[in-house]
Amino acid sequence: MESIFKIYGWEMASATPIQQGLINTTYLVQTTNGSFILQSVNHAIFKDPTAIDFNINSIGAYLKKNAPDYLFTQLVPALSGKTLIEWEGQYFRAFNKIDGYALSVLEHAFQVEEAAKQFGKFTHILKHFKATDLKITLPDFHNLSLRYHQFAESIEKGNAQRISSSHGIIAFLKSHRSLVDQYDQFVQHKEVYKRVTHHDTKISNVLFNKDGNTETAICVIDLDTVMPGYFISDIGDMCRTCLCPVSEEEANLDLVQVDPLKLKALQNGYLSEMKSDLSTMELDHFFFSGQFMIYMQALRFVTDHLNNDIYYGAKKEGQNYVRALNQMRLLEAYNELK
Numbered sequence: 368m369e370s371i372f373k374i375y376g377w378e379m380a381s382a383t384p385i386q387q388g389l390i391n392t393t394y395l396v397q398t399t400n401g402s403f404i405l406q407s408v409n410h411a412i413f414k415d416p417t418a419i420d421f422n423i424n425s426i427g428a429y430l431k432k433n434a435p436d437y438l439f440t441q442l443v444p445a446l447s448g449k450t451l452i453e454w455e456g457q458y459f460r461a462f463n464k465i466d467g468y469a470l471s472v473l474e475h476a477f478q479v480e481e482a483a484k485q486f487g488k489f490t491h492i493l494k495h496f497k498a499t500d501l502k503i504t505l506p507d508f509h510n511l512s513l514r515y516h517q518f519a520e521s522i523e524k525g526n527a528q529r530i531s532s533s534h535g536i537i538a539f540l541k542s543h544r545s546l547v548d549q550y551d552q553f554v555q556h557k558e559v560y561k562r563v564t565h566h567d568t569k570i571s572n573v574l575f576n577k578d579g580n581t582e583t584a585i586c587v588i589d590l591d592t593v594m595p596g597y598f599i600s601d602i603g604d605m606c607r608t609c610l611c612p613v614s615e616e617e618a619n620l621d622l623v624q625v626d627p628l629k630l631k632a633l634q635n636g637y638l639s640e641m642k643s644d645l646s647t648m649e650l651d652h653f654f655f656s657g658q659f660m661i662y663m664q665a666l667r668f669v670t671d672h673l674n675n676d677i678y679y680g681a682k683k684e685g686q687n688y689v690r691a692l693n694q695m696r697l698l699e700a701y702n703e704l705k
């Protein structure tokens with residue numbers, strides 16, 4: 368890594384890998400010039416890393432001008448001035464290390480409110496930024512019809528042995544197909560708008576900080592999938608990851624439960640920023656957002672399992688199957704709140 372440190376002009380640098388997300392590879396780099404987050408973009412998934420670089424820089428420039436106090440993860444330029452570095456066939460970018468921590472589950476409703484407020488604020492503060500100026504970093508990323516189609520294809524063409532041992536979850540997902548129709552109707556409605564959308568609002572993508580006994584959410588991170596999109600994506604991924612005391616990795620399904628007070632807190636936090644921006648049609652789909660995203664994530668995990676883990680990878684045999692079962696149970700528990 369020595370030579371990449373030189374590209375950034377970092378002296379006496381050392382890099383430690385950190386666990387951040389399923390897709391990219393992330394390091395904490397400590398140098399005499401400060402601490403940085405260095406990340407190699409997963410090029411197999413993000414085919415055009417320059418699109419991500421363009422989006423983060425465009426938003427960063429807009430915020431610097433229009434909301435200079437907003438805590439935004441600006442990209443750190445290398446000595447050349449570039450913020451995306453191609454090195455040994457990989458793409459790297461760096462951010463300043465922000466003083467804060469990420470959580471993979473939330474214990475308290477007030478934390479949910481804090482996190483939801485940050486995601487609401489992100490879209491709200493960019494209300495006058497033209498979302499269509501952003502590049503599409505992952506086409507059809509949250510297109511539920513397409514995700515269902517990929518699932519259906521994996522049942523036809525995937526690993527035969529895995530298909531036969533997954534019949535229970537396959538039947539469950541098929542029986543909830545009406546969610547795809549609801550999604551199609553939602554996106555076609557004339558009072559549903561595309562805005563600057565984060566598209567990966569899982570709870571570990573918010574940083575928290577503590578001042579004495581007061582814990583606050585301070586900013587959102589992981590902006591690779593910021594694109595024009597629908598608010599149901601952001602609410603939905605928060606429902607998916609904030610309401611349950613265990614994460615998507617939990618294999619003991621009895622622990623997968625949802626807390627209605629946390630859903631209320633999520634609503635309060637997000638709407639404190641976004642209520643006046645949303646149409647009645649959109650507000651009426653708040654609950655649907657959770658069904659949409661939990662269902663989509665179950666589809667994506669099972670599809671990957673049937674396709675031999677080519678997208679998410681698996682550290683142990685059946686990991687994506689366990690994740691899919693977890694999301695199936697989460698959808699059942701969430702639906703009980705209806």
Ligand code: GN1
Nearest residue numbers: 387388389390391567569589592664
């Ligand atoms: C991936 O890499 P990470 O953890 O930020 C995925 C999300 C999923 C999530 C599930 C580009 O996000 O859509 O919700 O895993 N990102 C991509 O944990 O596919």
Ligand code: MG
Nearest residue numbers: 388567589591
């Ligand atoms: Mg991500």
